[in-house]
Amino acid sequence: xxxxxxxxxxxxxxxxxxxxxxxxxxxxxxxxxxxxxxxxxxxxxxxxxxxxxxxxxxxxxxxxxxxxxxxxxxxxxxxxxxxxxxxxxxxxxxxxxxxxxxxxxxxxxxxx
Amino acid sequence: xxxxxxxxxxxxxxxxxxxxxxxxxxxxxxxxxxxxxxxxxxxxxxxxxxxxxxxxxxxxxxxxxxxxxxxxxxxxxxxxxxxxxxxxxxxxxxxxxxxxxxxxxxxxxxxx
Numbered sequence: 366x367x368x369x370x371x372x373x374x375x376x377x378x379x380x381x382x383x384x385x386x387x388x389x390x391x392x393x394x395x396x397x398x399x400x401x402x403x404x405x406x407x408x409x410x411x412x413x414x415x416x417x418x419x420x421x422x423x424x425x426x427x428x429x430x431x432x433x434x435x436x437x438x439x440x441x442x443x444x445x446x447x448x449x450x451x452x453x454x455x456x457x458x459x460x461x462x463x464x465x466x467x468x469x470x471x472x473x474x475x476x477x
Numbered sequence: 478x479x480x481x482x483x484x485x486x487x488x489x490x491x492x493x494x495x496x497x498x499x500x501x502x503x504x505x506x507x508x509x510x511x512x513x514x515x516x517x518x519x520x521x522x523x524x525x526x527x528x529x530x531x532x533x534x535x536x537x538x539x540x541x542x543x544x545x546x547x548x549x550x551x552x553x554x555x556x557x558x559x560x561x562x563x564x565x566x567x568x569x570x571x572x573x574x575x576x577x578x579x580x581x582x583x584x585x586x587x588x589x
C-alpha cells in the first residue's frame with residue numbers, strides 16, 4: 366500500500382535547539398497533517414495543511430505542504446522539555462479512500 | 478463542540494477472555510470512525526474503519542472484530558484474547574475525507 370517515509374525515526378536534542386522532521390512519498394496528497402502524541406495519550410492534531418506550498422505556523426511550530434504535494438516538513442523552534450513525544454505526519458491521498466496514511470513517527474527527546 | 482470518549486483507560490485481561498472496548502462521539506452526526514492499535518513506542522496500525530452504521534471495513538486479518546450499532550458508537554471486540562492482542566488501542570473520528578482525525582485518549586490493554 367501507499368507509504369509515508371517519515372524521518373528521522375528519533376531525535377535527541379538539547380533544550381533551545383531547533384528541530385526539523387519531514388515526510389515524503391511517491392504519491393500525491395490532498396491534505397497533510399501533523400500530530401503529536403505524548404506518553405499514554407492519543408495523538409493530538411498540531412497543524413493541518415490543505416494547499417500545495419502552504420506554510421502554516423502554530424506558535425513555535427511551522428509546517429509546509431510541499432509544492433509537489435508529495436512531501437511535508439515540520440519545524441519546532443527553540444525546543445522546550447514539554448516538546449517531548451512522538452510526532453506523526455499523516456496525509457489524505459489524492460483519489461484515495463476515507464483513510465489517512467500515517468508515517469511511522471519521529472520520537473523526540475529534549476534534554477534540559 | 479465535538480468530543481470523543483473511549484473507555485476503559487486501562488484493562489488487564491487473561492488469555493482466552495473476551496474483550497469489548499467502546500468509543501462514542503458527541504456533537505456530530507454520521508462521523509467516520511476508526512480503531513487503531515499501537516505497540517509500545519511504535520506506529521499506528523489501522524484495524525477497522527466505518528463510514529456509516531453497520532458498515533465496517535477491516536484492514537488486518539486478526540483476532541478482533543468491530544461493530545457500529547449506532548451512528549456515534551464504535552465497539553472493538555474479541556471472543557478470545559491472545560497475548561499478541563496487548564497494546565494501546567485508539568479510537569478516532571473525522572467528519573469525512575480530507576479532514577484530520579480526532580483521537581480518543583486510548584485504552585492500554587494487557588493480556589496476561
